[in-house]
Amino acid sequence: MDKVKVLEKYLPPDAAPLIGRWIDYFKCEFKISRNRNSKFGDYRAPYGGKGHRISVNYDLNPYAFLVTTVHEFAHLHTWNEHKQKAKPHGTEWKSNFKRMMQPFFEKDVFPADIKQAITSYLNNPAASSCSDLTLYRSLRKYDAPKEDVHTVEKLRVNAVFKLKDGRVFRKGEKLRKRFKCVEVSSKRVYLFSPVAEVELIDG
Ligand SMILES: [Zn+2]
Structure with missing residues (x-):
């Protein structure tokens, strides 16, 4: 060519x-x-x-x-x-x-x-x-956005997402600067940075 x-x-x-x-x-x-x-x-x-x-x-x-x-x-x-x-x-x-x-x-x-x-x-x-x-x-800044990568702040409330280690969470309300998310298996609450990269499962 x-x-x-x-x-x-x-x-x-x-x-x-x-x-x-x-x-x-x-x-x-x-x-x-x-x-x-x-x-x-x-x-x-x-x-x-x-x-x-x-x-x-x-x-x-x-x-x-x-x-x-x-x-x-x-x-x-x-x-x-x-x-x-x-x-x-x-x-x-x-x-x-x-x-x-x-x-x-x-x-x-x-x-x-x-x-x-x-x-x-x-x-x-x-x-x-x-x-x-x-x-x-x-x-x-001119890199193409990576496929399948979402940030927590971009997901709607109640969206279900997965981390690289396989743990699954449901997004909750914003608490000051971070988002309250519940781990589906343990029901425990975790705070997530708005720019944390996650994989969307359902949302
Ligand atoms: Zn050089």
């Missing part, structure tokens, strides 16, 4: 052609990774006869996928320019990341809040890790 067509499934569509050109231009082996690890993406410098390798997690939303992809290409570009002399997230990487982000700003591929978060991330000299929290929190 055409590379850009595949990339369009993971990236904001307007961003896919340029990423496709970078893959060719930098002769990079680009992998959409099914490994669910804690990292969003990964760059490996040429080693042992292999060229540049980038992998990005498949389950990121399109904006997070793009930011991660540009992040890793900035590592590649920094390696080409400086080899081991530049620190992984040092000033050289940072200025490349900033520059390589520009075309996507010009194409207006990001919603305003993400654009703002990236801009302040790029202008904050202290923020340099792969997982800047403010940036990734704003990116996470």
Whole structure:
């Protein structure tokens, strides 16, 4: 299948052609990774006869996928320019990341809040890790809602729900900030945080 067509499934569509050109231009082996690890993406410098390798997690939303992809290409570009002399997230990487982000700003591929978060991330000299929290929190907002996951506050009163450990409860009234819920088997009352994630059984 055409590379850009595949990339369009993971990236904001307007961003896919340029990423496709970078893959060719930098002769990079680009992998959409099914490994669910804690990292969003990964760059490996040429080693042992292999060229540049980038992998990005498949389950990121399109904006997070793009930011991660540009992040890793900035590592590649920094390696080409400086080899081991530049620190992984040092000033050289940072200025490349900033520059390589520009075309996507010009194409207006990001919603305003993400654009703002990236801009302040790029202008904050202290923020340099792969997982800047403010940036990734704003990116996470665009994740698709998980199926079958409900929060206690969204359920109607008397709805029956289940926890991960299998215990079943019936939702009751709100008591100050939390919800009184009764465990069906023991009839005991528990207080639940409004944002506790539960599985809806009947409601
Ligand atoms: Zn990095």
